Amino acid sequence: MKKIIWGLVLLSFFNGHSQAVKPNVIIILADDLGYNDVGFNGCLDIPTPNIDAVATQGATLTNAYASYAVCGPSRAGIITGRYQDRFGFSRNPLLAPNDSEMGLPQSEETLSEALKKNNYTSIALGKWHLGAHTTHHPLKRGFDQFYGFLSGGHQYFPELWTLNDLSEIKKQFDGYKTKLLKNYERIDETEYLTDALSRETVRFINENSQKPFFIYLAYNAPHTPLQASEKYLKRFRHIKDKKRRTYAAMVSAIDDGVGDILHKLKEKGIEENTMVIFLSDNGGPEHHNASDNGELRGGKGDFFEGGIRVPFAIKWPAKIKPNTVYHQPVSTLDIFATATENANVTPKNKLDGINLIPYLNGTLSKPPHDILFWRNFDKPAAAVRQGKFKYVKIKKNKGLLFNVNSDLGEKKDIKEKDSVQFLKLKKAWFDWNEKMKSPSFLGLIHNKKYNELHPDRFHIDSDFLPSTNLPKPPKGYSLLWNDEFNNDGSIDGQKWTNEIGFVRNHELQWYKKENAYLKDQVLVLEARREKVKNIHYKRKSKSWKQQRKDAKYSSASVHTKDKFSFRYGVVEVRAKIDTSKGLWPAIWTLGIDKKWPSKGEIDLLEYYLYEDKPTVLANAAWSNSLLKPIWNSIKIPLQKFTDKDPKWGDKFHVWKMDWTEKYIKLYLDDVLLNSIDIRNTLNSDGFNPFKQPHYVLLNLAIGANGGNPSKTSFPRSYLIDYIRVYQQH
Ligand code: CA
Helix, strand or coil: CHHHHHHHHHHHHHHHHHHHCCCEEEEEEECCCCCCCCHHHCCCCCCCHHHHHHHHCCEEECCEECCCCCHHHHHHHHHHCCCHHHHCCCCCECCCCCCCCCECCCCCCCHHHHHHCCCCEEEEEEECCCECCHHHCHHHCCCCEEEEECCCCCCCCHHHCCECCHHHCCCHHHHHHECEEECCEEECCCCCHHHHHHHHHHHHHHHHCCCCEEEEEECCCCCCCCCCCHHHHHHHCCCCCHHHHHHHHHHHHHHHHHHHHHHHHHHCCCCCCEEEEEEECCCCCHHHHCCCCCCCCCCCCCCCHHHHECCEEEECCCCCCCCEEECCCEECCHHHHHHHHHCCCCCCCCCCCCCCHHHHCCCCCCCCCCCEEEEECCCCEEEEEECCEEEEEECCCCCEEEECCCCCCCCCCCCCCCHHHHHHHHHHHHHHHHCCCCCCCCEHHHHHHHHHHCCCCCCCCHHHCCCCECCCCCCCEEEEEEECCCCCECCCCCCCEECCECCCCCCCEEECHHHEEEECCEEEEEEEEEEEECCCCCCCCCCHHHHCCEEEEEECEEECCCCCCECCEEEEEEEECCCCCCEEEEEEEEECCCCCCCCCEEEEEEEEEECCEEEEEEEEEEECCCCCEEEEEEEEEHHHHHHHCCCHHHCCEEEEEEECCCEEEEEECCEEEEEEEHHHCCCCCCCCHHHCCEEEEEEEEECHHHCCCCCCCCCEEEEEEEEEEEEEC
């Protein structure tokens, strides 16, 4: 009994203690870098002192294998720690932004999702290539931040990023030309791509050094197109071959980035407990980018060593001795297990990789893997590595057997000499393959076929989606204030205030704070059918706000009073309203001074039942001598919009106000609905409420003008994509 209690005490001590020592994890992934193109593997013409520092301050793994010989599947293996063939990610995905099947399945747990379970903060940078559909976005796959691009490659110079968004793409490789994404937003980056990715990584470390973090930095360098900036090219004037010179410059840019990252870790004092892993996703395609796999046979795309054996170094000063060199076969699938096990995280799925640390520090002396497998479903091709032996089968041969310890270049097929070994590995592969899945999507090699099957492949109907791009202001205007609602969680308290409780018009809802929240790049105002106790209830009160014992609905209303107001300008609100019966969504502005209606009200949008018909309204109101509102109102039956476009209610629309000292013009999707001459909007006391600053209010009311919601199903939501206020210079 005593022993058990002691065990528990120790366990909880270690658990508590380990909380404090969770290592930071940084994966630095190069793209199509040759095995021989780093100093730690013997490269002579491209100095890589910073990349080499990862190896000399930690371990060089000479027999490290990617789980596939091209980008996409290899990355799917790294980010899940599992053979990608287990979940059908056996091909390089096509850029298919409308296709939720084209990418990493939701059944898989990403390393960011796993580490999040132990409170890691994470960022993905650079090339994603694990799906371009919104459901595959890095922020949907456990990352807190993203800075990069979704496609399988990219142009390096900002002036070549001519497309604003995926909606402007017409063919597969147009993905290389998009502006970069910062989280969900397209931004204007000005630096050479590799430098920009390094800079953002350093920024992230700077901002997150106090808590455990995970960085997945996927440089697309030195993948084609071969493009390097003068800063790096001038270091390699002596290299005659232009391709190799540019390639060297691109690798040198990565090396500078690695240097900046290591420097920042040191400066922040977190070097000791940060795990830095440097590797390439596959072997070098020597002809394409002038990379060099050294003695290894073959290159990117095939299962000879040149295609799958990759440069690999890992440092973690707390656990790995400097200048460790490790020769046993390891896999890039091991990164996941190494990170999660040392972060005290239990993965959701069974991993194929293992924690490398006990092997690298000598605690365990047996090889980490009994056997490793590769499969190219389409070629078809197969490979197995066990001990010193390697089996390789490509379409045109009957299978080959090599001793890769003595014959690194895979020159001498020994299957005749060692047929027992040959048959054993061959059988092992077939047994393994039985457990794998067929590919779940078409790949890059099926581009033509995919286009035939999906003629509207790149047709993104952006009317249904939140915007991702903050455009330049209209000519003569500048952006005064905006909220794009692009973070997840609660609304920005610097900008907005929630209304609480019963507020206006005998409406049915109790306004609550939690019914307004940010999700998937929009502000959600959510109407719920739920009983909320009226904390101001007084049985005998004459006030409607007090005499109701409870509310039967809840919803949300937010405004900018005392936080933001403006006088004259253009307001644009992009929103998707819910036209269900009983709902009353609105976009208003209200004057900062005086009581309603003397303060003035402008309704860019009101939607409710008018004479029993669903109606869109565009109004302004001010005050008569009895302090009752005078309305200037335009009422348009909803049917006018839905007759033209039956999907009108499923789409986002832009409500706009153009307000000057002369007029207020209200537009819906650029169609003028109402024009109000503000010479005629004086209150009876002579005060003009439309010459004073106004604040903004967004709300979703229930009942009253909205009609009876009792037959409507709940919850319902009113989505606001953005609000932007512009003023003339
Ligand atoms: Ca690659």
